[in-house]
Amino acid sequence: MWALGFLFLIRRCSPTETTRKNTLPSLSPTGLRFENIDKRYGGLFALRRVSLEISPGECVVLAGRNGSGKTTLLRVAARIVRPTAGTLSFPIPDSAAPANNRPGYVAHTTMVYDELSAEENLILFGKLQNVPQPAARAEELLRGVGLYERRASLVRTFSRGMRQRIAIARSLVHRPSVLLFDEPATGLDPLGISWLAKTLGEVNRSGCTVVMSLHGESEISALATRAVQLDAGSVVADTNSGASLRSILTFGGA
């Protein structure tokens, strides 16, 4: 009995148990707070003492050269990568309101199964996140991303742009309060970029906090209310004023 209690105690101390009690369905604005985040791979610092406070409902663009730490920062925010030092939290202004602080994340890869159909993928991830009526939610998203006609097709038969659309749909399936997009326009044609900008705008206006990494100005970057520039794993500029913001977006990734 004692041994069993001890085992449960060890397991309760694991990071997942302490941070992921969050399967509530409704949306409430959630912010993001990085405090002195370090991420080291061997001797290489991918992130160095990054401190950022992102308010609920903000739309933040991360800019910077290749290898500046944008992807690592997003993966830390998604809790896929554990920081070497520092803390990450999701402050909720109105603590009485329920929030879904499990972020929606779009990475360089699609993060969906090629051997499953578009619909099966969305239902799978909906079920895993306790989405009520996952089939109906999958249908709603497939119509939204323009893949309803191809819902029964295996993802491996999709083009790069279609794969990106299903990746975006997967990230939205649980109606997250925080969206983390790593170069979301990759593989999308001009129409797809317009669609993504419209979708992101709608999601952001509904109260969802959006953090995305981008290179250069586009319809999507026009949504940004703030730009953060990273260099060698550190924050080197952080602005929400129009001219500086455009300057970071234009030259930040150069």
Added chain:
Amino acid sequence: MSLLSNTGTLLGKELRTEFRSRELLTTTVVFILVVLILFSFAINPTTEESREFGPGLLWLAILFAASLMLQPCFLREQSNDTLSSLRLAVSDPFSIFLAKLIANTLFLLVTEILMLPLFAAFYNIPILPELHYLLLVLFLGSLGVSVAGTALSAISAQARMRELLLPLLLLPLLTPVLVVSATVSVSLLDREPVILWKGIGFLAVFDLVFLTALWLFGEYLLEE
């Protein structure tokens, strides 16, 4: 409850993708069949030798086949980084392991059940009299192979020499399972069968210990 429902959902996904591609089952069945036939031709055992060495050869074939079968278990989650999306989605990462090890155990058991009649025919060993005990040993042994193999597959998938690493780690670790399973099987298939409860107990304890370790520390194996 979310652990069970997530496990069920993920198990459904594992079975669906496997029955759609049939990659693992086909490879494993063919591999065990080839090994059994080769051993049979190479040694050409008498009936007594078959009773003595046959079960050991069967378990060796199962172990080698399992090391092949378990290789893609986590490896195929890497091409699209689906492991990250699963980690983001589930409330308890143990459900990812639990679904995979249940699926692996099922695949191994299906393979073994398909292979048993052929094994009996090739080695001229009657398996029917003690079939229920033999199935119990196969279940406990396969569970042990799957639990340890699933954990090691998660480790090796992130390593540089991933194709080589899994068998190198798995085969020494499973030596006790191989020895005990083969010994219990030999005694069951003897002319005067004896049930070695101590051996069956050992297999059950091995499974329980590794399952508990996986439950406690499994999520650290999934980290980048």
